[in-house]
Amino acid sequence: MKPFEEQNYYEMLDLPTSASPFDVRHAYKTALQIYGEDSPASYSFFSQDDRAGILANLERAFLTLINDQSRMEYDQGLISAGFMGESEQYRNGPKTPIPLFDLEETCHITRTVFPHTEKKLCHPAENPVVREILSKDSLTGQDLKQIRVALGVTLEQVAEFTKIRKRLLGAIEEDRHEELPSSFHLKSFVRTYADCLRLDADGVAARYLQQASAPR
Amino acid sequence: MYRKFYDGDVQAMNGEENPITNIWPIGGGKGGSGKTFLTGSLGLLLARQGFRTLVIDADLGAANLHTVIGVAYPGRTLSDFVNRKIETLEEAVMKTPVPNLFFISGAGDNLDVANLIHSQKRRLLRAISKLPYEHVLLDLGAGTSFNTIDFFLISNTGIFVTTPEPTSIENVYRLVRSVYLRKIRQVLREEAFRELLQEAVMRSNGTSAKNPEDLLRMLRTCDPVQGERLEESLRSFRFKLVLNQLRKQDNPQIGTLVCRICEKHLGLRVQFLGNIQHDDRVHDAVCRKVHFLNKYPYTQTATDLREFCQRFLAEREDNPPAGPPVERPGETIRITANG
Numbered sequence: 088m089k090p091f092e093e094q095n096y097y098e099m100l101d102l103p104t105s106a107s108p109f110d111v112r113h114a115y116k117t118a119l120q121i122y123g124e125d126s127p128a129s130y131s132f133f134s135q136d137d138r139a140g141i142l143a144n145l146e147r148a149f150l151t152l153i154n155d156q157s158r159m160e161y162d163q164g165l166i167s168a169g170f171m172g173e174s175e176q177y178r179n180g181p182k183t184p185i186p187l188f189d190l191e192e193t194c195h196i197t198r199t200v201f202p203h204t205e206k207k208l209c210h211p212a213e214n215p216v217v218r219e220i221l222s223k224d225s226l227t228g229q230d231l232k233q234i235r236v237a238l239g240v241t242l243e244q245v246a247e248f249t250k251i252r253k254r255l256l257g258a259i260e261e262d263r264h265e266e267l268p269s270s271f272h273l274k275s276f277v278r279t280y281a282d283c284l285r286l287d288a289d290g291v292a293a294r295y296l297q298q299a300s301a302p303r
Numbered sequence: 304m305y306r307k308f309y310d311g312d313v314q315a316m317n318g319e320e321n322p323i324t325n326i327w328p329i330g331g332g333k334g335g336s337g338k339t340f341l342t343g344s345l346g347l348l349l350a351r352q353g354f355r356t357l358v359i360d361a362d363l364g365a366a367n368l369h370t371v372i373g374v375a376y377p378g379r380t381l382s383d384f385v386n387r388k389i390e391t392l393e394e395a396v397m398k399t400p401v402p403n404l405f406f407i408s409g410a411g412d413n414l415d416v417a418n419l420i421h422s423q424k425r426r427l428l429r430a431i432s433k434l435p436y437e438h439v440l441l442d443l444g445a446g447t448s449f450n451t452i453d454f455f456l457i458s459n460t461g462i463f464v465t466t467p468e469p470t471s472i473e474n475v476y477r478l479v480r481s482v483y484l485r486k487i488r489q490v491l492r493e494e495a496f497r498e499l500l501q502e503a504v505m506r507s508n509g510t511s512a513k514n515p516e517d518l519l520r521m522l523r524t525c526d527p528v529q530g531e532r533l534e535e536s537l538r539s540f541r542f543k544l545v546l547n548q549l550r551k552q553d554n555p556q557i558g559t560l561v562c563r564i565c566e567k568h569l570g571l572r573v574q575f576l577g578n579i580q581h582d583d584r585v586h587d588a589v590c591r592k593v594h595f596l597n598k599y600p601y602t603q604t605a606t607d608l609r610e611f612c613q614r615f616l617a618e619r620e621d622n623p624p625a626g627p628p629v630e631r632p633g634e635t636i637r638i639t640a641n642g
Binding site for chain 2: 091
């Protein structure tokens, strides 16, 4: 346990070295709650001189870390003394947008959405049932449903993954034409559906639309 | 099943590396902060969950735990054991109205029981660590007398009770520091401790060392090996803190902050177990001599108490009982006379 006076500014404020100015401000506020003159939490724990010393240290730490210029200089000192690595510095770069729903998992979503059926999904063409259906010239909603069932994927999973309403997916699978949207949108939905099952999206969509638009 | 922990009880009573993790001393420095009430409530809740629980009133000379748990006339007491009217401590164990909850009273006709002499205390501490119960809760008295602190150090899992008032927090820090100092004394040899004190006085120009943490720091500079060892044994503590009688206008963060101060400035691990709301009906329940949890089970305070008990049990599972203590050469541990 290092005595307080010997700690570096980050340790005094209980901060990681990569903390943002917002975190610094917040940590200083918390520290004042602990060490402030009127704080009930540290009442009688420190003598008057100790407390004054700690508060002075905290203020110095805060003023150093909140200013970009002085913080950089201070970090350089710590890096050259070996207390922190170059990469642990705070960088105020432009922030990249974070997608609201797809945190990290976007690209591997099949893995998380269909954990049990992943193996089957990897090679849908290897499934004899699927192969047989796909060899047809036109595909009905029933065919799509059979493929999906053969691959062991539930409608809910497809809905969750594609963000298409379950009701609409059901309409596609059961060929309820009156509930389907315009062919332009329908094509896009079927493509997404096929893509989710790792089928040839363009081929499937074209063959389905051919069948769906015929009786209309 | 729990017998197995009691083999090393001689070391256990010395307070070093205590192998028994199911003794819970409950102390708090200030009187009126709710130690007795919390002990009674925790005992009741543990017993209801099916644990064989023993509560001991170790507030010698000012015992009143029996009232809280509904035993109006304690029969045999700790003082009978201390005065050798009964041979084993188990004879002093009484049943309570609650199944699974057992009780040893500290009340007694012997008015002098508050001032235990050293050999009596040794015998008592040893007997307590031998008792075959799953949880043994020790209700300690206010103040920081040697008696209180030695009872507190019977296990390294003491529970501090405080209220959000500065007076109470002040006394908790007082108790924490006293326990800390006592531990330093136990780990170091007596001569080494005296040398350290003299050194401390010398370095600080005649004024005696104010804080035990200064002593530790000094020791680390004079004798890094000893200092390291001492710090390690201080780290073995698993103290807990409960904030009792929190009123609506109080800052609910105080407990967490107190724990952080102890960790940062004393190097002691103190876990915060939660706030317990103030309720005037506690007074009412005590006056009627019924337990609050029975009379007012659907209040915020009762909920807080149950949550406190849950958190307490969860923590216990995280830290399974430690192995038998390792004898280190050159280490003498004493509980000093008078103390």
